[in-house]
Amino acid sequence: MRAITVTPGRADSLRLVDDFPEPIPDEGSVLVEAVAVGICGTDHEIIDGDYGEAPPGATDLVIGHESLGRVLDDPSGSLSPGDLVAGIVRHPDPVPCANCAVGEWDMCRNGQYTEHGIKCLQGFARDRWRVSPKFAVRLDPSLAELGVLLEPTSVLAKAWEHIERIGARAAWEPKRVLVAGAGPIGLLASLLAAQRGYELHVLNRSANGEKPGLVEALGGTFHTGSLPELGMEFDIVLECTGAPTVVLDAMCQAAPNGIVCLTGVSSGRMIDFDAGALNRALVLENNVVFGTVNANRRHWERAAEALAAADRDWLARMITRRVPVDRYAAAYHSEPDDIKVVLEFPH
Template identity: 30%
Template sequence: MKALVKQGPGEGLEYVDIPTPVPERHDVLIRVLRTGICGTDLHIFDGNPWATRTVRTPRVVGHEFVGEIAAVGPGVGGLLPGQLVSAEGHLTCNSCVNCQADRKHLCRAAQGLGVQRDGAFAEYLVLPAESVWVHRPGVPLDVAAMFDAFGNAVHVADAFPLRDRTVLVTGAGPIGAMAVAVARHRGARLIAVSDLSPFRLDLARRAGAHLVVQAGEQPVDPAALGQEQGFDIGFEMSGNPSAQSDLIAAMAHGGRIAALGLPDEDVPTDWSDISLRMLTIQGISGRKVFDTWHTMADLLDDGLDLSFAVTDHFAAQDYEKAFATAARGDAGKVILDWAPRD
């Protein structure tokens, strides 16, 4: 089968032939249809210090996908060939305190699909049956392909109650824009978004943002946006140290921040200011397994439209163009097609 493989340190991936994996007793073999390119994949493609430290090569990369079950192991029940599926990209140990207490999103031994074990950028993928999510009827393939990223957005947006609250979002990439859409759906009174990219600010507008701010020119001023007391809720989605500092400064007393963005450098933080203004900062990683997934499906059933988030499609063999597009600031979610499109 064809797969995108990180062969060693340095920049780039290779589109190569490797053996098709074989499912064991409790595994599922999935024929991959479409995959989404994530920021993690870009780091691995670039071979940045985190990727060099973390990814043991050779490694099939990728974790956002939708596919059809091709075969199941003899110990698998409840899953059938032909079902449309994605999967939780954090494969948990099932034996630690958090896993046993049904807090799998806090598993310290979790393995990342496409990072610590072979991933989804391939024609076929094998996963433990317990990690597989069966989609409800009618889910568009593009949306199903980015369910992992959608889950990040929902995990952030559902960290705190949003109805009638004011929200500031720093970072309007695909996950940030989807978080805007969820916040609007949840009844936020005002959603302001800052980003460096005019394209992504437009993406945020399409997602439902009431106001957008060009970042980098000046700090976000709550008063200029009609928020003299600052914002009730913050979503930090960028990983940019300046954006993180601006977000903290723009919060109201008692404000609450859900932080998903991962900075590449240390962020100076005035902890006395956080204490005196009684701010809450909640770190967010991944999704709650499988609570967030059920919430995602319910949101789609309730009419949430994410079609705005997907902006580009490429055939899998054109991965270099796809990665270059995803790395620019003028794209939303970029999808790789592993099977012919209807």
């Protein structure tokens, strides 16, 4: 069986293994044949040796957490052979903490969760993989290979759920949304904003490639430059870059009672800013800033519904490169106009 592996903590250890062991039943009763795996910044950081943790007793980690496959067998009968599914990435900690105990492993309090392709669980970049039925999410079969977008969409489904829950604290009629960043997360955040009927604005560093057209196809307005230059306030801001200056600008451009959702992970770079002025603005305007990461099953199911309702041509334009597994190195080499790169497993 083919698998893409790394030795965690060792830079540039990425390789294709042709004789990787078949998944054992202890990994889950649902046996799945891989169709595709999406590639994101987390994969690149693991390849660089920044983090990643192999399963107990193993030295190598199969990477890949954005999965898509077809069910080969499910003894439980909850899924049927041929069903298109994705595997949920995070599993609850064994304690479990209060959140993991009720299925909200995305909000794990003690950090002992595990994650496919990232932390202590083998990933999905292999010919076949197994999961428990409760960690397999069925997709609309008409999505076909576009279903590989489910994992990043689940992150945004959670973000929007939390935005709406926070908004329910008081009378609130949001109209204008800003998404900072037009990478995969930003574009999927924009898709979910458009599905909710908001006035959409997307700010990105450059206007190269498909990104402006994808935003315009959603009925949104694409901007470049800095956020203050836009000259408007926003009821909802989704910050999807992690760039420190953009994060601060996003907090400052929220309208009264506005909500800022941070989805990007910042580098350790320090910048100077007036914390007192930011505090004053947040307090006097009743604004909320919160961070979000990962997703639980409820969010995965809502993400599946969002993708099923999306225009297939629009989703297909997000996938800018499809690379067969035997050319795996090319898939993990970034190109200037990449949005979403997908590693395919032909059988």
